[in-house]
Amino acid sequence: MIELTVNGKSYKIEVEPDTPLLWVIREQVGLTGTKYGCGIGRCGVCTVHIDGKPIHACGLPVSEAAGARITTIEGLSRGDVLHKVQRAWIDNDVPQCGYCQAGMIMAVAALLDRKPKPTDADIDAAITNICRCGTFQQVREAIHMAAKA
Amino acid sequence: MGQGMRSLFELPRFSRRSFLVASAAIGGGFTIGVNPFGSIAVAGGVENSPEVTPWLTIRPDDTVVIRSPFDEMGQGSLTGIAQLVVEELECDWNNVTWELPTPATSIARERVWGEFRTDSSASIRASHEHLRKTGAAARMMLVQAAANGWNVPVAECTVAKGVISHKTQNRRTTYGQVAALAARLEVPKDVRLKDPKDWTIIGKPVKRPDTVDRVTGKQIYGADIVLPGMRNAAIRACPVFGGKVKRVDSGIAQAMPGVEKVLRVGDSAVAVVADTWWHAKMAIDAVVVDWETGESASVSSASINAMLTEGLSARDAFLHVKTGSSSAAIAGAARRIEAIYDYPFQTHACMEPMNATALYTPARCEVWCGSQHPDGALEAVARAAGLPLDQCDVHRVALGGGFGRRLFTEHVTQAVRIAKEMPGTPVKLLWSREEDITQGTYHPVMKAKLTGGLTSDGQLAGLELRLSGQSIMTTYMPSELDNGRDLEVFRGLYLQGREGLEYWAQNVTIDHAMRNTHVPAGFWRGVNINHNAIFLECFIDELANAAGQDPLAFRRNLMLFDPKARAVLDAVAEKGGWSNKKSDGRSRGLAQSRTTASYFAALAEISVDGNIVKVHRMVVAIDPGYAVNPAQIERQIASGAVFGLSALFLQECTLKNGCIEQDNFDSYDSLRIAQMPKIESIVMPSGGFWGGVGEGTACLAAPAVLNAYFAATGKRIRSIPLKNHGIKLV
Numbered sequence: 069m070i071e072l073t074v075n076g077k078s079y080k081i082e083v084e085p086d087t088p089l090l091w092v093i094r095e096q097v098g099l100t101g102t103k104y105g106c107g108i109g110r111c112g113v114c115t116v117h118i119d120g121k122p123i124h125a126c127g128l129p130v131s132e133a134a135g136a137r138i139t140t141i142e143g144l145s146r147g148d149v150l151h152k153v154q155r156a157w158i159d160n161d162v163p164q165c166g167y168c169q170a171g172m173i174m175a176v177a178a179l180l181d182r183k184p185k186p187t188d189a190d191i192d193a194a195i196t197n198i199c200r201c202g203t204f205q206q207v208r209e210a211i212h213m214a215a216k217a
Numbered sequence: 218m219g220q221g222m223r224s225l226f227e228l229p230r231f232s233r234r235s236f237l238v239a240s241a242a243i244g245g246g247f248t249i250g251v252n253p254f255g256s257i258a259v260a261g262g263v264e265n266s267p268e269v270t271p272w273l274t275i276r277p278d279d280t281v282v283i284r285s286p287f288d289e290m291g292q293g294s295l296t297g298i299a300q301l302v303v304e305e306l307e308c309d310w311n312n313v314t315w316e317l318p319t320p321a322t323s324i325a326r327e328r329v330w331g332e333f334r335t336d337s338s339a340s341i342r343a344s345h346e347h348l349r350k351t352g353a354a355a356r357m358m359l360v361q362a363a364a365n366g367w368n369v370p371v372a373e374c375t376v377a378k379g380v381i382s383h384k385t386q387n388r389r390t391t392y393g394q395v396a397a398l399a400a401r402l403e404v405p406k407d408v409r410l411k412d413p414k415d416w417t418i419i420g421k422p423v424k425r426p427d428t429v430d431r432v433t434g435k436q437i438y439g440a441d442i443v444l445p446g447m448r449n450a451a452i453r454a455c456p457v458f459g460g461k462v463k464r465v466d467s468g469i470a471q472a473m474p475g476v477e478k479v480l481r482v483g484d485s486a487v488a489v490v491a492d493t494w495w496h497a498k499m500a501i502d503a504v505v506v507d508w509e510t511g512e513s514a515s516v517s518s519a520s521i522n523a524m525l526t527e528g529l530s531a532r533d534a535f536l537h538v539k540t541g542s543s544s545a546a547i548a549g550a551a552r553r554i555e556a557i558y559d560y561p562f563q564t565h566a567c568m569e570p571m572n573a574t575a576l577y578t579p580a581r582c583e584v585w586c587g588s589q590h591p592d593g594a595l596e597a598v599a600r601a602a603g604l605p606l607d608q609c610d611v612h613r614v615a616l617g618g619g620f621g622r623r624l625f626t627e628h629v630t631q632a633v634r635i636a637k638e639m640p641g642t643p644v645k646l647l648w649s650r651e652e653d654i655t656q657g658t659y660h661p662v663m664k665a666k667l668t669g670g671l672t673s674d675g676q677l678a679g680l681e682l683r684l685s686g687q688s689i690m691t692t693y694m695p696s697e698l699d700n701g702r703d704l705e706v707f708r709g710l711y712l713q714g715r716e717g718l719e720y721w722a723q724n725v726t727i728d729h730a731m732r733n734t735h736v737p738a739g740f741w742r743g744v745n746i747n748h749n750a751i752f753l754e755c756f757i758d759e760l761a762n763a764a765g766q767d768p769l770a771f772r773r774n775l776m777l778f779d780p781k782a783r784a785v786l787d788a789v790a791e792k793g794g795w796s797n798k799k800s801d802g803r804s805r806g807l808a809q810s811r812t813t814a815s816y817f818a819a820l821a822e823i824s825v826d827g828n829i830v831k832v833h834r835m836v837v838a839i840d841p842g843y844a845v846n847p848a849q850i851e852r853q854i855a856s857g858a859v860f861g862l863s864a865l866f867l868q869e870c871t872l873k874n875g876c877i878e879q880d881n882f883d884s885y886d887s888l889r890i891a892q893m894p895k896i897e898s899i900v901m902p903s904g905g906f907w908g909g910v911g912e913g914t915a916c917l918a919a920p921a922v923l924n925a926y927f928a929a930t931g932k933r934i935r936s937i938p939l940k941n942h943g944i945k946l947v
């Protein structure tokens with residue numbers, strides 16, 4: 069039995085402790101906004117926050133997340149009030165297929181927490197997510213928009 | 218197409234009756250449907266609000282629901298489709314949504330919406346007339362219904378934003394209020410469309426209406442489907458294409474947590490069904506399979522390369538273009554230039570790995586999946602289930618990327634075969650990323666030998682282009698071969714027309730030595746134009762260099778017939794600072810192509826420092842005839858650039874012992890934001906035709922950069938990816 073806190077709610081979950089957090093979030097907690105893309109920590113579509121820091125959930129054993137504050141894309145907004153990154157994403161029409169965007173948005177939200185006014189070089193260093201649709205130009209513009217919001 | 222040829226992907230998709238057909242009541246009969254905007258609902262395949270025409274219904278709250286035969290995979294064309302309808306319908310843009318009828322509904326309605334297939338940048342160019350007409354017809358019917366109710370002549374009624382008014386009688390109603398009455402009227406046969414100069418929403422950069430769910434995690438993709446009592450499956454197919462399962466040792470896997478079943482899927486794959494996908498994945502990794510692989514297990518990239526090299530000079534080639542006498546012209550020319558180019562296998566690596574969820578009973582089989590070809594998926598379901606088409610259906614879910622990969626349906630077949638072993642229990646089959654990369658439908662491998670002759674004053678006397686490599690149609694649809702010849706392989710090299718050569722073409726010979734491998738070939742964004750544009754546009758640069766001419770001037774001198782092609786090239790040259798070459802330490806390269814009927818040109822601006830390359834910016838111009846949504850076109854241009862640059866610098870699939878060697882994003886990498894050039898788009902619609910926007914930039918990114926690399930270094934690179942040449946993109 070593992071106790072998890074996801075988006076402020078606590079869950080008691082019967083699961084092998086080495087199960088990746090990603091799959092516990094998707095299959096036991098039932099939040100499917102966090103995606104599976106590679107399983108080896110290379111693409112970033114599974115990015116969630118652990119105590120406010122971005123992490124690839126596909127490579128983290130769930131046992132290591134027990135007791136931590138886990139935030140997924142579903143928990144980024146406050147009720148109906150979207151996070152400024154989500155608003156910038158809508159204003160700049162960023163997503164194409166959208167599959168990678170939850171991970172991208174979580175990575176950007178964490179960057180802005182750490183660096184409220186990131187430079188292009190900060191963005192290049194911090195945002196390493198893959199987007200096969202190639203939304204990067206809109207992503208960069210939207211990050212700067214969110215930083216000004 | 219030139220030479221009277223017909224490409225499979227240029228076929229008209231709608232019959233006249235698909236517009237004129239009268240409305241009909243929609244039968245229900247679907248137990249579970251998926252709302253394209255996300256939430257799984259217990260509902261019919263299409264909704265039951267009044268159907269004004271088969272293409273649109275209007276709810277009492279004035280919401281206009283457009284039924285789309287096309288799927289959304291990121292390209293944004295459902296937004297463009299809505300713009301086309303709204304332009305003529307004159308409803309409020311904010312009241313528009315769409316739904317995706319199922320392919321079984323389509324058959325029951327005698328394919329009133331045409332074919333359900335999303336590819337070839339064709340959604341808008343195939344449907345614009347139907348969609349505008351359906352909007353106009355619906356508007357006429359709605360106004361007629363209001364006029365009938367008020368007992369006034371229809372000509373005295375006006376309409377704006379879905380509100381119908383009669384001024385002198387001071388009457389007012391909305392589309393939603395008269396939709397049920399309008400639905401009973403006959404669809405008018407004589408529909409006049411607006412003059413393009415009067416368009417108010419076509420041509421505007423409106424935002425996509427389907428973005429919110431994509432930033433909140435609410436958008437449901439196939440991989441996210443959850444059905445009551447559902448089980449999860451992971452699969453491993455024979456890593457040597459065409460191989461079979463010989464022996465399965467599942468002892469360890471059977472005893473692992475959550476595992477319900479280990480089973481063979483067809484004769485080429487093994488799957489595990491478990492309570493969760495993670496359990497299924499762990500267990501499939503523990504299954505030991507002996508494969509029967511046959512001769513294909515000896516195929517390697519080297520053996521394929523040898524076969525293609527032989528094809529460069531082989532006598533058995535399909536002739537495509539022959540004008541004048543290239544051999545005589547080149548023999549008589551002052552200079553002869555020859556070069557050999559290579560293009561490798563590529564895979565799509567959609568961010569959402571292939572998946573399908575199937576529910577089988579002896580009486581009915583239903584599947585939920587994102588597909589670029591729902592009609593084909595339905596046929597796959599029926600075949601695998603052993604049921605007639607009308608006892609099957611496919612629910613169309615949002616696609617996490619497509620790029621051509623989701624035209625294929627083998628994962629659907631697998632899911633149904635698994636579900637058939639568990640009647641009454643829904644099963645979701647999700648491929649691992651490893652399965653996705655190693656079981657693809659790959660961009661065909663292609664080699665080319667180009668030979669050109671230059672006169673003493675630097676004119677092109679003759680050109681020969683021999684392609685040697687794989688045919689997609691032989692894999693995908695052998696019935697479409699033309700006496701064995703694959704016409705798709707020449708896309709971008711037709712003598713004229715929508716994917717024609719834009720160059721003067723006297724004394725030209727183009728042919729193809731078809732050399733197929735056991736690797737399944739498929740459609741990969743841009744398809745055959747990816748290699749043809751590299752071959753032709755880089756070789757044109759080689760000829761210009763040999764002739765001592767400026768590559769822009771050399772091209773312009775050969776582009777005699779089509780001012781629209783010259784216009785896009787001139788536009789990128791001007792905006793890209795072509796005439797200021799090298800003044801800023803940056804080098805520039807050009808490329809142009811006619812792709813999916815649109816005119817494309819690209820200029821790449823790079824700098825080279827040893828083995829480090831930075832692509833600073835790309836200037837891309839497109840003339841798509843009519844530009845329905847310039848903002849979405851700009852996004853497709855940037856998107857195509859990322860696709861093309863990823864392949865150019867980072868990607869290839871190689872073979873060893875008959876298997877694809879790459880298996881995840883560590884070995885098949887993709888561009889990151891740090892490597893993204895600034896993209897400057899020039900959208901310059903000249904009117905008079907409808908071209909696609911999604912693919913041309915993917916095709917031109919590579920040749921433009923390769924030409925810029927030559928300008929920077931004097932080194933001509935003729936094979937990709939550039940990582941194989943020790944070149945690193947930063």
